[in-house]
Amino acid sequence: MRKLRAATTVAGAAVLLASLGFAAGPGAQAGDTNSQDVIEYRVHDAYPKGEALESAGLEVVKRVGDDVIVVGDANTGSRLEKLGLRAEVSRHLRQAPWSAPTLKPGAAPQDETYYGGYHTVNAHYANMDAAASAHPDLATVVNYGQSWRKQQGQGGYDLKAVCVTKKAEGDCAQKPDSKKPRFLLQSQIHAREIATGEMSYKYINYLVNGYGKDPEVTKLLDTTEIWVVPIVNPDGVNIVQSGGNSPKLHRKNADFTDADLRQCGDSAGSQPGVDLNRNFGYHWESNTSKCDQTTSTSNGAADSEPETKALEQLWANLFGDHRADGPDDRPDANARGTALMLHSYAGIIILPWEYTHSTHTPSDAQFRAMGADMSKFSGYQYGQAGELLYDAAGGSDDLAYGKLGIASFTIELGDSGGSCDGFTPQYSCVDGTFWPYMQKTFNYLASKAPSPYK
Ligand SMILES: [Zn+2]
Incomplete structure (x- = not known):
């Protein structure tokens, strides 16, 4: 640098x-x-x-x-x-000089890494499976869809989540009438934001290893279902990790229907695919420029991507629908559950609405109160996207809150001007900088799951 x-x-x-x-x-x-x-x-x-x-x-x-x-x-x-x-x-x-991914012979599948410690898609999936097999009373892995490449028969991945809770009869079913309220953590919807997936990896292990030892974890898992989707965009992460020690800066998914790497290249500024966080169909806006960083569709409409559609279905299954879709409708009295989508690297906490900041949601006071609480852990500023950076349509929170009434936040990891800035911070930043305050933030949002709007 x-x-x-x-x-x-x-x-x-x-x-x-x-x-x-x-x-x-x-x-x-x-x-x-x-x-x-x-x-x-x-x-x-x-x-x-x-x-x-x-x-x-x-x-x-x-x-x-x-x-x-x-x-x-x-x-x-x-x-x-x-x-x-x-x-x-x-x-x-400056990116590190390229070198091939090197995998240590004999390493456990969940320890397969690139770029100094970042876990591959297979390692994330193996880690969820390992948590479930070592702690069958705590962790349940579910498939909730298929990536674009998998649907096309071009390799690709299943889309996977893990439900972590002290399991009782009926827990971790993909139905909204669960006994326990739910917190959902999601990361790497933007593939190149590699530190975000590590937060999910660490949180899963923190929860299953802490149950019965750490009173805070024990209480959370006795009362709450914590769902984690560590890799929302596995095809994209597959491209990123293919850079090995010099991760490729692919942001979007691998839906190369309209353009490919020969046309767009694969740089930070020009690449094929669809930006999944511009594809959600609530106050969506069209951007059909194929090589942009924020291409919002592959077919001229919202919700065009399998990763987006599957995630929306997962949300509906886990949280139900507790809000009419108008701008001033409040979530109903039964609305519960919290959700967080991780990004990097602005170092901010973002509340709905993201498509505009000229109006606030009817839950604005509650969102800002939670934003202020989370800000104490990280020191990040909080507000609507347009208050802090710019309005962005088609994002996850607007649909999750706007259509379903989920108390949904975005956090951008960051270390403004510090040594952990950028898309590809050294792996030591994961433990040394981001994890300590993200662990507190995740527990906080899980603790708000029973009644986020009260
Ligand atoms: Zn992002």
């Missing part, structure tokens, strides 16, 4: 980046180490234009006063220039 000259303009940056040997597009081989690098651009006076950046398919990761930080690759600068924006390269997050 090193800083470029702060005053470098976008046009100047193109020259500078060329001189640094940036390769465009796919086909980067060992030795050609820079095409995967992430470049942050500071875009001046662009906060009020956040939605325009979002519509242009760019990812805004931070707000700095009236400026915003946009993340992308060497070509992102010229795209900003075409939008008439004044931008400069603010930081260059």
